[in-house]
Amino acid sequence: MKGNTPVPRLKNxxxxxxxxxxxxxxxxxxxxxxxxxALGDGGMVESVRSDNCVGCGICESLCPDYAITLEEEEE
Known part of the structure; x- marks a missing residue:
C-alpha cells in the first residue's frame, strides 16, 4: 500500500x-x-495548536532532556 498511513489519535x-x-x-x-x-514568550516551548495534536509521542520520545510528556486527561 502506497501513501501515508494515518496516525491514530489518542482520545484525551x-x-x-x-x-x-x-x-x-x-x-x-x-x-x-x-x-x-512553538517557542512562546521568553523562548520556552509550548503547545500552541493543541487541537492539531494526534498524540503520536514523537516530541516526548525525541526530547533529550525528558522535558515533554504526553499525559492522558480524565474525561
Whole structure:
C-alpha cells in the first residue's frame, strides 16, 4: 500500500512541557508534523495548536532532556 498511513489519535491527552528541564533546543518543534509546538514568550516551548495534536509521542520520545510528556486527561 502506497501513501501515508494515518496516525491514530489518542482520545484525551495533552502535551506537558517541564520548563525547568527544557533547554530550548527545538528538536520537538522541528519534528512535530502537525506544528503543535512553538517557542512562546521568553523562548520556552509550548503547545500552541493543541487541537492539531494526534498524540503520536514523537516530541516526548525525541526530547533529550525528558522535558515533554504526553499525559492522558480524565474525561
Amino acid at each position: 491527552h495533552r502535551i506537558v512541557v517541564n520548563q525547568a528541564w527544557c533547554k530550548k533546543c527545538g528538536i520537538c518543534i522541528a519534528f512535530c508534523a502537525k506544528g503543535v509546538l
